[in-house]
Amino acid sequence: MAPRISRSIKAGALLVQKRARLLVGCVLVFAGPAGAQGFEGSPGTNAPVVGAIADAGTPAITDPQTTGAVAASDLPPALDEDFNRLNRREETIDGLRTRIDPDAGQAAGLRIGSFVLKPALSETFNHERQKNGSTSQSRSFMETGLKGSLTSDWSRHQLSVIGEGVLQNNISGEGEQEPRADVDAELRLDLTDETAARLRAGYSFEREDANDPNAIANAEEQSAVNTYRLGAAIERDLGLVRGSVGLDFERQTYGDVDLDNGTTLSQEDRDRNTGTLTGRLGYELSPALIPFLEASVGKSIYDLRRDTLGFERSYMSYAGRGGLEVDLGEKLNGELALGYETYRFDDDRLGDLGGLSVDGRVNWSPQRGTDVLFGLLTYLDPSTTADNPGSINYELTNIITHQLRSTLVATLSNSLTLRDFPSEATAADEATWRTGAGLTWDMSRYLALTGDVSYERTNRDVGSSSDTTRVGVGLTLRR
Template sequence: MANLLTHSSKPRAKASYRFKASSNLCVIAILLGSTVSMVCGPALAQQTVLPDNSQLRGSIQGNTLQTQTTRPADSRAATTDSGIPSRAYEPVSPGALPAEDDSSNLGLLGVPQNDGSPPSGPADDSGGLNPPPSPEDQMTPVPTASVPIPEPRLGAPRPTAAAGDENNTDRDPENPYDTGAIEQSQEANPAENRAEKDNMPVSAIERRIPRPDPEPFAPLGIRAGTVTLRPSLSQGLRATTNADNSSDGKSAILSETRLRARATTDWSRHSAWLDFDGTYDKTLSGEEYSAPNIGLRAGFQLDLGARTTVKGEAGYRYRQEDPSAPTTLQGTSNRPGVQELDGTLGLRHEFGKFFGDVKGKVNRTTYGNAEFGNIAVSQKDRDNTFASIALRGGFEMSPAIKPFVEVEFGKLIYDEKVDFSGYRRSGVRSGLRGGVEIDFGEKMSGEFALGYLRQGIDDDRLQAVEGLSADAAIKWSPQRGTDVDIGLLTRVEGATAPGESGSVYYEGTVGIKRQVRANLDFNAKLIASLRDNKDDTGLDKGFGAEIGATYWFNRFVGLDVSARHQLVRSDVESRNTDETSVYVGVTLQR
């Protein structure tokens, strides 16, 4: 029984197993069929070729944005089959449209089939990104121009054909990606030009035009802060007919060395300056002669206000006494040295059209020993100090012309109250002058004064030294490149001989400098002198002329050549001199 039951259950179990396998196969087949219809159906529909041989969808590498923006209105419902379906249109008024019956279009599992026919319901006129043109725009022809599209770069997406471009005959049928020429409106969409820069350079309001240097061979100077120093050194040879410029002088060839330096300031308000001029002559052949001549002078100007000015000067000079001067001891074997030290300080104030000026002056003069062979004779009795004060007042006739009147009082004091001859030579000096100040800018500037000067002597046995006074210092430039310096000088000279009072000495100079070229200068100088002797020896007349030229190779090196002649004529034989010389040298400047 048990065996029977066991054998009878085996066929039933096999039948049940076969039934389950068959049902599983049916379910799998149904699922595969529905999956194929859902996946393949829309894909095949999107690849469907339209009657005009144009594809609904381009390749994956096409320009998706351009394909979407240029699709025609007829294909606006074709893209809704993929992805989430859009909501069906439902009118506000029920019954406006007949009820849709898609029962005949239902496929497997109730999914509507896509047979290529347009969907039912109202059309979507939104047009996507680009709405369709209106009928008026379609009827109006727009002038177009063909603009070639440049070949796309490697890796860049190629443009796809715009929908509705069926009549474009420039398209290559073998290359579906070649869109040919693009028709565009030159008025509505002109060709793009190169954009202009917004930050273009703007030319200056005032253009800087380089100007040539007016003095390309002038010294540059050495600058230290606000002070500029301009040094120069000259070295040359002088051939002269009278080495010591005496009445019995002999010819010689001299080595002449000259060192000059000028320092100036460029302060905004005040000013100061310093000048040095030193010359040394030494005989190379001929009459033995050696003579140093050194001059140092400094000055300043302080502007205390708009109308108040303070000026000061100081100077030192060392020279050898002129052998033709009446105060020189005759028969000496040397030329005694003379040292001069002076200083001035003045205050000037302007009020309205008038001005006042007060100036103090001090001079100190000392003389070296006179040698007669091995005997040295002291000249201390000639050492003296002179101090004076001058008052000047004037008015402004015009900004360039200012007449003035000046009064001077001073005292000449000798170190020895009584000299070796037993005379008291100290005395009071007084002077009265009238003149004019000139200021025409660069054209002419300076002053000129005429008056009377008197030097009294304490000793009643000696008469006073007095005479006409003439002083001037004028700078005149008649034309650019030409400078004229005019100077007049009046001074009182003492005497050493017993019974002699002294003399009044006048000197006038005219110096002319002409710049012929930037590197070539001509200069000339005229000197005239007159000595009025109060010892009944008459007048001593002197004259001198010098002409020269300087050629500059550059700013630092120049060649100097000059020639001069000077003479003195007097009733006293020992005062007559005559000298002619020629100089050639080189000047170095900085």
Template sequence: MPKPTDSAARRHNAWRNAAAVLVACTCLYEPAIAFAQSTATTPVLQRRTDSRVATALRQNQAETEAVAGTDDAATTDQDGVTTQTVTPPVFNAGDAITDEPDEASSPYEQQLNPYEPTIDGGDVDPSAATNLTPGIRLGTMVLRPTISQTLNTEKQNSSGNSDRRNYMTTGIRGTLNSDWSRHSLTVTGDGAWERNFGGDKSGEEPRASIDADLQLDLAKDTTVNITGGYNFSREDTDDPNALNDASVQSGVHEFSGGVAVARDLGRIRGLAAIELQRNVYSAAKAVDGSSIDLSARDRTGGDVRLRAGYELSPALIPFLEVSSGLTRYDQKFDDTGYQRSSRTYGAKIGTELDLGEKMRGELALGYLRKSYDDQRLDAINGLSVDGDLSWSPQRGTDVSLGLRTTIEDFAGGSQGGWVSHRLTAGLTHQLRNNLVARLTGQITRRNFPSGDTRDVTEYFTAAGLTWSLNRYLDVTGDISYQTTPVYDTGTWRIGAGIAFKR
């Protein structure tokens, strides 16, 4: 018959062996739990253990961190109970190790209504990443260029006569964005060169433009925008200042620059801006091949704008704006003997609208007046409607609307100028992930103060498709029509081509 002391010793040994087995199983089970978790949700596991095995757990925890590189931690409360937090690795066993994403692959054109991540962390619609290119990193800047080549045909109808030309257009455009932590710089460029088939240069309309915007965040509520730009275009044959006896119209060089300071004082929004512009006209080419000097139209202008707004809500900010401008021609008298230097005054009242990702923009009504140095030229004045609006009714669909009123000068004669009202509209819709449709329209109304000159309304509409074979290559197709009923003119243009992006 065994002794009682022997039975107690055996029972004590049995409990000690069971505790050792429990500790060993716990150490083996610990890594299995960590590697069994899904990387999509990255859960955190907590386990409460008795203080007698806390030392073994902490030792096992240190070994696991040294091998797997986890950030697990264990803490002991006042009751001697240990709570261990186990964070699983960010990848599953057997997953391929990928490089960090390149910052240059981020989109450079902000969508008005972008795709948002799903609540459970799943993937968004793949169309959100359509047409994104990595770009070319230049230090702290990212350049994203596009080169296009299109074949086009154009047919012009004027008073029963028609003229057709076939031509090739080479375009280049690009965006240069800064990658700074505080300030920002954006430079955009666009240019197109046309070449007719057959050697005839009539009708060719090259164009080029570049604009830069440097935004400086001087303080929490103060920003400064410094802008500069250059634009070249051929004067349109339907322009009131176009020459009737010219085979090639004048080329217009426009240089611009400005500084704008915006300041927020509580609910009050203040803005002060100065803008400068220089216009230079190259010589036109007559039908007989001679050169027509148009340097008398060269001029320099400047404008000062002051705006004050009040924030009724973050979505609605009414404002009042006043402006004054001065235009000086290089030559005191034009070719017809008139002094066309002038002063411009304006005032308008409107509101800024910001409804987040759905709609934003502004709309204003006002009054414009331009008076000339020559007393023989009557002052031009009229009501103005200005604004721009961007609306995204659903993801993948964007609608834009623009209104602008300006006073333009005649190149010569006994009239000072006219009032121009312009309405532009655009619609883009994503038919598929890689197929985008475009529709644009424009109406220009020119009101002449003299009854001897009829008012003119010009209409323009265009439609196009862009098929993205991949994010580096697009196939495009466009068709447009422009007409001026008063002059009985109409122009059709059809083109198709490809665009290479980087």
């Protein structure tokens, strides 16, 4: 009887030991993930986690705060593997380091149904000094700006609205206030996997620049320019061939100008409607290189058949260009195109206005946190001067943005605009150079401190040059 009793006691002890180990393992399976999440949720702390599992080969630490700690060697192999998997950080599919989210730390915006609204309100104090020939004037003013974006969060299709408005109020000195507003909306319809349609609408308001060749010399305040835009386009991907066709409509109206002698000058003879049909065809040599051809034809009709000087300003427009679209990821992308553009006026006395066009936009990121933009733009600007059809303008832009720290961003911008008039025109060619620098310090995700300084100079072949210097500091509130 004694040997049989002894064997029963040993079997019972072994069964108790197995059940104890199984019970401890089950408890730790449920406690382990919670402990791991609690640890990762408090980075930088060395406080021990209840239920944490010591690494293999490391003895368990027993003190009043870590009672019940269990060494990994005390667990069955299967449970040991499960604990390592639960406590290990999730890796990317390709094993590379996770990219930094460029939107991290920014205001998340307001959710309105299936839309996300991101508004920003800014208030800036500025001082400006303008010099035109031998005369100069200065002013100090407050500038209030409101901008934002509204984007849909749909599984298919997308609606986006982007807007910005600026009001200026002079505090001291003399100088023309420059209010402006701009809003654009686009609805993308995903008709099929290869076909998409885009519907666009927009509005812009600005006051004509006093340095513009079409500006009125003795005006108290330059003309208010309103621009209304509508557009529709369809894009089709046919394997290696990509094509698009678009139709755009634009209406521009000009407000009356108050002169310094107390009279008012109407600008209604400049109001016009313009429609443009554009087609584009591209061929995919590779996912990164797509050469393309683009052509457009348009018609501009003025509200008044003849302007105050007796000229018929309505015209037909023709343009063609060829270029290359490049997409090498976030490091380098954009497109560059060369072509020719011309306006053919109804009045033979004005002749034709046209010339070589160079257009493009290139984004380059030499290193993370630094973005460089190069822009080229060619556009024709009709004139209001007798016997002068207008000018062809070339604009070169460069903007460099560098993240000095996670909350401090520096911006450097430069642009050069060349205004070329036909040789027979009486107007003089112009060159305008602008440069500026700014700093933005994000004090929090909702509040930022900004500072800017800029300088602009316009040189004319005939007549005096002009200079404008501006310094400003302000706050931006984001949501």
